[in-house]
Each structure stands twice: as structure tokens, then as C-alpha cells.
Amino acid sequence: MSKLVTIYGGSGFVGRYIAYRMARAGWRVRVAVRHPNEALFVRTYGVVGQVEPILCNVRDDGSVR
Numbered sequence: 001m002s003k004l005v006t007i008y009g010g011s012g013f014v015g016r017y018i019a020y021r022m023a024r025a026g027w028r029v030r031v032a033v034r035h036p037n038e039a040l041f042v043r044t045y046g047v048v049g050q051v052e053p054i055l056c057n058v059r060d061d062g063s064v065r
Helices: 013-024 040-045
Strands: 004-008 028-033 051-055
Touching: 004 013, 013 028, 013 040, 028 040, 040 051
Parallel strands: 004 028, 028 051
Antiparallel strands: none
16 A cells, blocks of 8 residues: 655645655645645556545635544
């Protein structure tokens, strides 16, 4: 079973490179972003289902959990 990591801001300039490297290292990656539909490009960083953009508002505790 692969490890799971959540990257906040993973569609930004630095975050996208971190997400890419983690996926290439075999991790399952959740990319927490404000607008998942604008971050669909991160799915191409790994195999199907390995990298997923998810909705998250860091100002909302429930969203972060």
C-alpha cells in the first residue's frame, strides 16, 4: 500500500513541483486547493487515481480535516 500525502497549495508554483516529485516517488497525493476544477492538470503527474485535487479552504477547520 502506498503512502498518502496532502499538499496544501499544490497547484501553485512551488507546490506543483512538490506534488510531481512525490507522485514520481510512488506516493498517493492529494492536492488541497481552493478551486479543484482549475487544478486538474495535477492528475497527469501520476497514474490514474494517484494524484487528486481536492477542495480545501484553510480558514475552515472542517475543510482541512
